[in-house]
Amino acid sequence: MTTIEAPALGRPADPYKVHRTEMLATGHGDAGPASTRVVVAFGFWIFLLSDIVMFSAFFAAHAVLQNATDGGPAGRDLFDPTRVAIQTGVLLLSSFTCGVSAVATNARSHVWTQAALLATGLLGAVFLLLEAHEFAGMIASGAGPQRSAFLSSFFALVGLHGAHVGVGLLWLGTMMAQLFVKGFTPILYRLICFNLYWHVLDIIWVAIFTVVYLIGEGR
Amino acid sequence: MKLFGALSWDAIPWNSPLPLIAGAVVIAICIAIAAWVVLAGHLPYLWREWITSVDHKRIGVMYILLGLVMMLRGFADAVLMRSQQAMAYRAPGYLPPEHFDQIFSSHGTIMIFFGAMPLTIGLMNFVIPLQLGMRDVAFPTWNSTGFWLTATGALLVNISLVVGVFSRAGWLPYPPLSELEFSPDVGVDYYLWALLISGIGTLVTGINLVTTILKMRAPGMGYLKMPMFCWTALASSLLIVAAFPILTATLAMLALDRYLGFHFFTTAGGGNMMMFINLIWAWGHPEVYILVLPAFGVFSEVISTFSGKPLFGYRSMVLATLGICIISYLVWLHHFFTMGAGGTVNAAFGIATSVIAVVTGVKVFNWVLTMYGGRIRFATPMLWSIGFIVTFVIGGMTGVLLAVPPADFLLHNSLFLVAHFHNTIIGGVVFGVFAGVAYWFPKAFGFRLHEGWGVAAFWFTLAGFCAVFIPLYMLGLLGMPRRMQHYDMEMWRPWTQAAMIGVYLFAIALICQIVQLVVSIRRRDSLRDDTGDPWNGRSLEWATSSPPPSFNFAAEPNVRGEEPYWEIKRRAIETQQNDARYEAIAMPRNNATGFVTGFFATVTGFAMVWRIWWLAALGLAAAYAVFVWYAWRDISEEEISAEEVERIDHAHRERRADWLARQSQTRETT
Numbered sequence: 001m002t003t004i005e006a007p008a009l010g011r012p013a014d015p016y017k018v019h020r021t022e023m024l025a026t027g028h029g030d031a032g033p034a035s036t037r038v039v040v041a042f043g044f045w046i047f048l049l050s051d052i053v054m055f056s057a058f059f060a061a062h063a064v065l066q067n068a069t070d071g072g073p074a075g076r077d078l079f080d081p082t083r084v085a086i087q088t089g090v091l092l093l094s095s096f097t098c099g100v101s102a103v104a105t106n107a108r109s110h111v112w113t114q115a116a117l118l119a120t121g122l123l124g125a126v127f128l129l130l131e132a133h134e135f136a137g138m139i140a141s142g143a144g145p146q147r148s149a150f151l152s153s154f155f156a157l158v159g160l161h162g163a164h165v166g167v168g169l170l171w172l173g174t175m176m177a178q179l180f181v182k183g184f185t186p187i188l189y190r191l192i193c194f195n196l197y198w199h200v201l202d203i204i205w206v207a208i209f210t211v212v213y214l215i216g217e218g219r
Numbered sequence: 220m221k222l223f224g225a226l227s228w229d230a231i232p233w234n235s236p237l238p239l240i241a242g243a244v245v246i247a248i249c250i251a252i253a254a255w256v257v258l259a260g261h262l263p264y265l266w267r268e269w270i271t272s273v274d275h276k277r278i279g280v281m282y283i284l285l286g287l288v289m290m291l292r293g294f295a296d297a298v299l300m301r302s303q304q305a306m307a308y309r310a311p312g313y314l315p316p317e318h319f320d321q322i323f324s325s326h327g328t329i330m331i332f333f334g335a336m337p338l339t340i341g342l343m344n345f346v347i348p349l350q351l352g353m354r355d356v357a358f359p360t361w362n363s364t365g366f367w368l369t370a371t372g373a374l375l376v377n378i379s380l381v382v383g384v385f386s387r388a389g390w391l392p393y394p395p396l397s398e399l400e401f402s403p404d405v406g407v408d409y410y411l412w413a414l415l416i417s418g419i420g421t422l423v424t425g426i427n428l429v430t431t432i433l434k435m436r437a438p439g440m441g442y443l444k445m446p447m448f449c450w451t452a453l454a455s456s457l458l459i460v461a462a463f464p465i466l467t468a469t470l471a472m473l474a475l476d477r478y479l480g481f482h483f484f485t486t487a488g489g490g491n492m493m494m495f496i497n498l499i500w501a502w503g504h505p506e507v508y509i510l511v512l513p514a515f516g517v518f519s520e521v522i523s524t525f526s527g528k529p530l531f532g533y534r535s536m537v538l539a540t541l542g543i544c545i546i547s548y549l550v551w552l553h554h555f556f557t558m559g560a561g562g563t564v565n566a567a568f569g570i571a572t573s574v575i576a577v578v579t580g581v582k583v584f585n586w587v588l589t590m591y592g593g594r595i596r597f598a599t600p601m602l603w604s605i606g607f608i609v610t611f612v613i614g615g616m617t618g619v620l621l622a623v624p625p626a627d628f629l630l631h632n633s634l635f636l637v638a639h640f641h642n643t644i645i646g647g648v649v650f651g652v653f654a655g656v657a658y659w660f661p662k663a664f665g666f667r668l669h670e671g672w673g674v675a676a677f678w679f680t681l682a683g684f685c686a687v688f689i690p691l692y693m694l695g696l697l698g699m700p701r702r703m704q705h706y707d708m709e710m711w712r713p714w715t716q717a718a719m720i721g722v723y724l725f726a727i728a729l730i731c732q733i734v735q736l737v738v739s740i741r742r743r744d745s746l747r748d749d750t751g752d753p754w755n756g757r758s759l760e761w762a763t764s765s766p767p768p769s770f771n772f773a774a775e776p777n778v779r780g781e782e783p784y785w786e787i788k789r790r791a792i793e794t795q796q797n798d799a800r801y802e803a804i805a806m807p808r809n810n811a812t813g814f815v816t817g818f819f820a821t822v823t824g825f826a827m828v829w830r831i832w833w834l835a836a837l838g839l840a841a842a843y844a845v846f847v848w849y850a851w852r853d854i855s856e857e858e859i860s861a862e863e864v865e866r867i868d869h870a871h872r873e874r875r876a877d878w879l880a881r882q883s884q885t886r887e888t889t
Contacts, residue, residue, distance in 0.1 A: 032436070032437060032438035032439075032775075033353065033434065033435045033436065033437070034434040034435065038434060039357050039430060039434050039435065042430055042433070042434055043357055043358060043426055043427070043429075043430035043434075046426045046429050046430060046460055047426050049460065050422060050425075050426065050460045050461070050463070050464045051464065053460075053461055053462075053464040053465060054464035054465070054467055054468045056465075057464065057465045057468035057469065057498055057501075058468055058472075060494075060498070061468075061472060061483060061494060061498070064491055064494050065483070065489065065490075065491060065494075068482075068488075068489030068490070068491065069489065070482070070487075070488050070489035145475075145479065145480075145481050145482075146479070146480040146481065146482070146488070147488070148482060148488050148489050149482040149483065149485075149488050149489035149490045149491065150489065152475070152476075152481035152482045152483055152488070152490070153483065155481075156471075156472065156475060156481065156483075170843065174846075174847050174850060178850065178851065186853070187850075190850075
């Protein structure tokens with residue numbers, strides 16, 4: 001996805017401008033400021049790293065509180081491996097369709113880009129529905145986040161990931177509308193960023209799947 | 220469900236006159252300023268040139284203004300506390316306990332988050348693009364958004380003065396005290412939302428600065444040619460990116476406990492309050508270095524400039540900065556040596572903590588050796604820097620003492636600790652900011668600050684500093700715990716009274732600062748800086764005019780040569796004097812995204828504090844609408860034509876030529 005090319009704006013070269021559009025510069029001092037694509041993607045990576053730090057704090061809290069069930073249900077009483085497997089499959093598939101959208105963007109194909117983005121969004125929505133169903137079931141059976149510190153950390157960590165997916169869907173919808181109205185030019189860099197974001201959510205889900213569900217099942 | 224949630228007329232403290240009067244005065248002043256701005260017709264200018272500005276220089280100046288105003292507010296709290304303790308020997312004093320508790324909580328919160336942070340971030344924002352030869356930071360609109368989110372947090376803290384109460388749980392709201400069970404009022408909620416919102420603003424700025432420094436430097440500006448301030452700012456920004464998300468996560472967990480009955484840190488339900496203390500200090504210790512590293516950078520610039528020498532041991536300075544950046548992340552546990560982690564853990568963290576003193580020592584020796592053999596000019600920024608070296612060494616040594624776990628068992632939670640961190644933060648960060656403001660003020664506004672009043676402010680600050688914190692060290696050694704509303708130990712009394720006198724010396728210093736600003740503005744014509752280089756500086760920011768044009772540099776600085784500072788400047792001026800070919804410059808357009816986001820963040824934060832759910836939802840929906848509206852814009856840049864660039868640059872060069880002519884004339888006549 002990193003091969004999406006910069007839009008040519010046809011401005012006079014100002015090698016020194018806030019966002020360059022040429023692809024030559026490295027940003028390492030010898031050749032001046034980096035191109036917009038490099039700067040935007042780099043900045044977004046830094047944001048994603050900071051987001052991962054925030055997730056780490058919630059992971060740490062969950063690790064500390066994993067056994068603090070306060071006499072209430074533990075992971076093995078609550079988790080449904082089948083649903084978690086389906087959720088994982090759906091999310092991994094959405095990462096794939098997201099990658100397809102980047103390929104389609106490179107080919108400048110509106111139809112395929114929109115179709116791949118739509119598939120990504122629908123799969124994300126299915127994932128969220130499954131998660132909401134799981135949460136609703138747990139709360140209905142008296143295993144809500146107020147029941148114990150273990151459940152507090154579970155709902156917070158998994159819910160935080162779910163919230164990220166939800167925000168991603170809002171972002172995706174906005175970009176699809178923009179793509180429809182205005183075409184590629186104004187949002188190419190945002191499509192790169194969305195790809196990064198979506199893949200990182202997938203990676204975090206793999207960690208949740210392992211640390212929360214697999215290890216939780218075993219306890 | 221009530222329309223206004225928990226908010227009612229009882230939220231306004233009708234029966235306690237002090238905050239009510241203070242609040243009324245502040246509101247009256249704000250209304251008066253707003254009325255003056257509107258009636259004098261300044262609003263369009265303010266809106267166009269400042270509020271919607273995405274220019275890093277303007278945003279930096281607004282950050283510094285915010286920090287200075289909030290520092291006044293935090294200082295008022297300090298005066299109240301010192302006076303209370305001086306009076307409270309076998310007496311209730313004049314502040315009731317629950318009010319005293321709010322005051323020390325808001326003092327710490329304001330000074331760190333809304334005083335020191337905006338001041339250092341403001342300096343970084345203003346200086347970095349100039350020193351590295353850029354047009355602006357990597358993400359100008361995000362920069363403006365970050366500022367307005369910080370302002371939102373500051374506003375929420377100030378609203379708590381009049382509507383409701385502020386936290387009584389200390390500047391870091393340790394559970395279980397801060398849980399709903401023990402703090403049922405909205406004080407902690409104000410704290411939480413102010414910090415959650417401003418924390419996002421800080422994070423945005425950190426990301427922006429890391430990207431800016433690593434990816435946007437002028438041609439030829441290799442890593443080992445970057446001025447020292449940029450290195451320390453880079454280290455500080457990296458720490459922001461690595462540490463502030465932990466703060467956000469921790470405070471979000473506490474908010475979940477308070478709002479939705481979660482059990483992260485409660486005494487019931489299996490919650491673990493020690494986890495809060497681990498998490499908050501995993502952010503909190505790096506935070507200290509986020510604040511002090513840019514100040515170290517300021518001292519490096521100032522000492523080198525006013526000694527007329529390149530910085531001694533530049534590369535070791537870079538290594539020391541990065542060493543501090545890494546080690547500061549690994550020592551958080553020394554903040555709770557006494558909480559039962561065990562001897563081995565305490566020893567490991569004690570040793571790690573002491574290692575920071577070694578790396579910082581490298582820096583101190585480098586500063587001293589930079590001065591050695593130099594032509595030292597004792598201008599105000601240099602005085603602050605020398606004052607810093609002396610006081611900071613004391614603060615560092617008491618820090619090493621506290622890093623030894625057995626000593627810490629005796630001294631923790633005493634006024635010795637309070638004296639230690641004030642010693643380092645005032646002697647380091649505040650002196651650094653004052654040095655930086657005096658140093659870069661002419662660059663920002665085109666005229667220097669008045670020297671006499673600056674020197675007076677320095678000496679009164681230094682005297683007040685010694686008079687407050689030496690007694691506090693003594694009180695700590697005499698066993699006085701921090702945060703006491705009253706006491707009955709006679710031997711503490713003279714020291715608390717001495718500390719009160721000290722805080723009044725600080726107040727005089729503050730008045731000197733304000734007078735300095737007023738006098739400098741009135742005499743700005745005689746203090747005018749026509750050269751763009753009033754101090755004979757050594758880095759790139761002095762190569763452009765004061766104040767710099769919106770695009771910073773008319774011609775591209777091409778950084779060559781090995782010697783990082785002097786050479787760069789010389790050559791930069793050279794390239795400007797060669798009649799450069801001017802080209803059109805595209806600059807990011809001003810826009811209101813940041814301000815509007817800040818507005819809705821304030822609405823949302825206030826609504827969350829008072830549990831007005833519909834308003835919070837409305838605020839979030841509006842924030843999303845702003846996002847879409849901003850994303851939909853068609854034109855994000857505007858072009859400054861080559862003729863305009865040429866006109867601005869020629870005007871600057873003429874001013875400089877006139878100044879040079881005047882200089883040679885006076886030299887001939889004398």
